[in-house]
Amino acid sequence: MVDSNDNQYIDFLAACGSLNYGHNDPDMSLSLKRHIDNNGITAGLDLYTSTKAEFLKSFNERILQPRKLNYRTQFTGPTGTNGVEAALKLARKVTGRHNVISFTNGFHGVTLGSLAATGNKYNRMGGNLSGVSRAPFEGYLDGGFDTADYLDQLLGDPSSGIEPPAAILFETVQGEGGLNAASPQWAQKIAEIAKRHGALLIIDDVQAGCGRTGSFFSFEPLGIEPDLVVLSKSISGYGLPMAIVLIKPEYDQWGPAEHNGTFRGNNHAFLTASVMLEKFWSDDSFSQEIAHKAEIVKHHLQRIAARVPGSMIKGRGMMQGVSVGNGKFASLVCCRAFEKGLIVETSGPHDEVIKVLAALTIPMNLLGRGLDIIEESALEIMQENGISRVVPISQPTPETIQKLPQRRHG
Template sequence: MDTNDGRHVINNTESDARGYCRSFDTVFASASGAILTDTDGCEYIDFLAACGSLNYGHNDPDMSRALINHIETSGLSAGLDLYSTPKARFIESFKRLILDPRQLNYRVQFTGPTGTNAVEAALKLARKVTGRNTVMSFTNGFHGVTLGALAATGNKYNRMGEALHGVSRVPFDGYYGDDIDTTVMIEKLITDPSSGVETPAAFILETVQGEGGLNCASAAWLQKLAAIAQRHGILLIVDDIQAGCGRTGSFFSFETLGITPDMVTLSKSISGYGLPMALVLIKPELDQWQPAEHNGTFRGNTHAFVTAQVTLEKYWSNNVFQQQISGNGEIVRSHLQDLIDLIPNARLKGRGMMNGIDVGCGQLASKITKQCFAHGLVIETSGPYDEVVKVLAPLNTPETTLVNGLEILQRSVRQVTGKRPSVSPIKVDLDTQRNDVALASAINL
C-alpha cells in the first residue's frame, strides 16, 4: 500500500456504502482543534465536525491526556454494564454539572454506542410502558438507519423502499408554512376515531432537524405538542443526538423552550472526543426495564466515559463555554446573513452553532460546498433536496479560524454565483494562529 495515499485500497475493498469520502477526495492523516491535515500536508478548516460528533474539536489535549493515562495504567476497556470507576465518575459529573443545575430528574441508560441504538431503546421502552404499538415522528426528521429508527426517519432515500411499520408521520412545525399550526391537525388525527391513526406510544422529534434542513421548532409549537402528549398519555422523546451537547447554545436543545421530555437520546458529542457512546435519559417512573431486558456488548465503552467526564468538567462547570458558543453563533449568523443578498430567495436557518443557508436547490449547494473544499473548507449540505449549506463547526473554534472559514464560504458563493465583492478582498493574517496557514489558498479564490 502507498503510505501517502490510501484511496486505492479503500476504493477497491470498502463497500460502496461509503459516502463522505466521495465529497472530500483527500486522505486525512491528522487533526487538531478545528483543523484537518491530509497526507500532502494541506490543512482544511472543519465545518463538519464528524457530523456534530466533535463539538469540542479534534483531539482536545486534556481529553487526550486522560485517555492515554487510562490506557497506560491498564484501565478497564470494554466494561459491559459492570461497575467501573470511569462510569461512576462520568455519572457523578453528569448529574452534578448537567442534570441537577437544570432541575432534571432522569435515570441514565447506556445503550449500544451509536445514536440509532439510543433511539431504538427509547422507542422500545415507550411501547413497553404504554402498551401501544405505534409512534409518531415528523416530516424531515432523522433518527438513524437501523430498522426501528429508520421507520421514524422522514427521508425516503434513507428508507430505501423498505416496508417499515409502527410509525405514523405527521407535519413538523412550519411544514405547511408559518401561518398553519400543525399541532391542531395532529390532535385531530389522534382524537378522531375515523382518522385511521392510532394513539401513539410516543412522539419523537428533534427540536432542530439536523439532516432535515435545520428546521427549528418554536417554543410555542413544542409546548402545544407537549400538552397534547400530556392529555393523551403519549410520551415525548427528544432526539438530541445532533442538536444536544451545546450545539444549539445550551447543553440540551430544549432547555429554553419550556418543555421537559419524558426521554432524551444523546450520542455524537456526548463522549467529547468522537468516541462511540450513546445514552437515553428516562424519567424515573418510566424506567421499567427488567435487568438485562435491553442490553448490548458495547454499551460500556469505558474509554468514552473517561473523555466524557473530562468534557463535562472542562466545558460545563461554569457558563464561560456557553458564552463562547453564543459569541461564535453570532459571528456565524452575521456572516451567513451577508450571503443572503448574493443568492435570490436564500434563507438563514438554524440556531446557536447549528446554522446554515437554504440556497434553494441541491445543485447550487453542491457547487458551493465543492468550491469550499477546493479552497480548504470542509462543509456539507442537508435538507430534503440537499439545498441547505450547513455550518457545523466545533463549538470552541477560535474566532480567527471561524471567520476565515466563513470568508472561504463567502468567496465560494461569490465565485459560484458570479457576484463580485464590493470591497477589496480580505487578507488573511497567517501569523495570528498556526492553523490558519491552511487559508493561504483562499486568497486566490
C-alpha cells in the same frame, strides 16, 4: 485538518456533530493516555466501573442538578440509533401501544425502528418499515398552518386512521432535514399533546444536544421537559462511540438485561466525557462563548443570504446554515469551498441548505475565515455560470441553472 498531501482544511463538519469539542482535545487525550497506560478497563459491559461512576456523578452534578432535571441514565450502545431504538422500545412497553408519531424531514437513524421514524426517502429504501405515523413539522405547510393543532385533531378523532401513539418523537433542530428549528410555542404544544393523549415525549438530541445549540440540551430554551432524551455523537466529548437515554424515573420499567448491547460499556468514552463535563460545563462561561460564536455565524450567513437572492437562514446556535433554494447550487458551493480548504456539507430534502457545523471550540479566526470561504465560493459559482438569482426547488429550473455542471457535493 491536514490531508496526505499536506493540504490544510478548516473543518465545518465536525464528524457530523460528533466533535463539538474539537479534534483531540489535549486534556481528554492526556486523561485517555493515562488510563490506557495504567491498564484501565476498556470494555466494561454493565460492570459498575469507577470510570462509569465518575461520569454518572459528573453528569448529575454538572448537567442534571443545575437544571433541576430528574433522569435516570441508560447506556444503550455505541450510536445514536441504538439510543433511539431503546427509547422507542421502552415507550411501547410503558404504554402498551405500538404506534409512534414522528415528523416530516426528521432523521433518527437507519436501523429498522429508527429508520421507520426517519423521513428521508433515500435512507428508507429497501426497508420493511412500520409502526410510525408521520406528522408535518412546524413550518412544513405554507400559510402559517398550525401543524400542532392538526396533530391534536388527528389524535382526538377515532376515525382519523391514526392509532393512539406510544410516543411522539422529534428533533428540536432537524440536523439532516434542513435545519428546521422548532419554536418554543410549537414545542410546548407538542408536549401538551403528548401528555393529553397518553404518549411519551421523546427528544432526539443526538445531533442538536451536547451544547450544539448553545445550552447543553437543545430543548432547554423551549420550555419543555421530555420524558425520554437520546444523546450520542458528542456525549463522549472526544468522538468516541457512546449513546445514552435519559429516562424519567416513573418510566424506568426495564427488566434486567431486557435491552442490552455488547458495546454499551465503553470506559474510554466515559472517561473523556467526564473530562469534557468538568472542562466545559462547570459554569456557564462556555455557553456564553457558544452564544457569541453563534452570533458571528448568523451575521456572516445573513450577509451571504443578502447576496444570494432567494436565500434564508436556518437553524440556531452553532447549528445554522443558509438555504439557497437549490441543491445543485449548494453542492457546487460546497465543492468550491473544499478546493479553498473548507470542509462543509449540505442538508435538507434536496441538499439545498449549506450547513455550518463547526466545533464549538473553533478559534474565532478560523470560524471567520471558513464563513468567508462559503461567501466567496457562492459568489464565484454565480459569476462563473451567469446566475443572477438561484431558483428555489419549488419553481421551474431556468436555463441558467441547467448550465451548472453536474458534480457531487463535498
